[in-house]
């Protein structure tokens with residue numbers, strides 16, 4: 001972990017035990033299975049993959065919101081250093097004020113019986129960050145203004161607001177304690193495209209103004225292209241590729257990344273026939289394929305892919321991939337313009 005690394009994830013596993021068995025061990029679902037990655041300070045770091053690939057579970061592990069089965073997560077914001085996997089109760093309380101989650105669904109996340117002022121103020125009060133009502137109100141007004149909410153909004157209840165406005169309330173609540181690290185889980189997925197752009201711009205602005213490190217989870221690569229500095233691609237509990245956004249979009253190395261990129265709708269009619277559609281469903285993480293986990297859906301899979309787990313290899317500056325045939329396949333890739 002270098003001094004500019006904010007979060008360093010080393011070989012993290014999150015395993016869920018499924019049901020009970022009278023005889024023998026119950027089945028185990030490895031939602032995250034040996035993931036390592038570094039998120040630099042101030043980075044807007046994207047995590048992408050299909051539904052069920054383990055993105056939410058990995059994000060929650062970084063917030064210590066799910067039990068971590070194996071590995072370590074080193075957190076260093078310059079003031080404190082913690083290992084999130086083994087963090088104690090008192091340190092966890094402090095960590096909760098430094099690391100926050102922005103939820104996917106702005107409709108479900110906000111209590112309908114609380115005013116917007118109280119929704120935003122709650123984390124300050126729960127963590128004991130402010131001592132007087134005046135102090136709390138000042139902090140609430142300050143963050144509300146940054147999130148483009150006005151004083152009139154603060155007196156109302158969430159049902160009076162549109163999806164985009166509710167997401168701004170969720171963001172204000174997540175940022176009121178001035179966190180250093182944010183996990184934004186599909187934070188724009190439930191919104192109309194025009195509102196999505198508005199919220200993404202707001203998140204980027206806040207990230208720069210407040211010097212926050214972001215883990216931005218999305219299944220939508222077109223959103224990631226315009227927002228993130230660096231991207232990790234996840235498949236069935238493991239990372240298959242990580243790279244700076246431009247490098248990932250211009251020279252994708254893993255067949256899974258290529259398939260995700262080619263599924264982005266293009267305005268160019270000449271591109272219509274080029275999509276390498278992903279065939280089949282993602283297998284269950286309770287019973288993953290041997291060898292390369294993607295081999296059952298990979299158009300380039302060979303015998304080796306069914307047997308040997310591919311090594312994590314560096315292909316270019318900060319560009320890593322786990323595919324036996326990444327060099328060969330790279331030559332056949334079609335660049336996709338990044339944002």
Ligand SMILES: Nc1ncnc2c1ncn2[C@@H]1O[C@H](COP(=O)(O)OP(=O)(O)OP(=O)(O)O)[C@@H](O)[C@H]1O
Pocket residue numbers: 016029030031049050051052053054055056057058219285
């Ligand atoms: N508490 C749990 N108990 C058992 N299995 C779980 C639990 N939480 C998640 N899973 C399983 O772990 C796997 C990964 O789920 P996860 O939600 O992390 O994926 P995801 O990539 O974020 O997908 P989505 O975009 O649909 O949220 C899935 O198979 C899911 O069913």
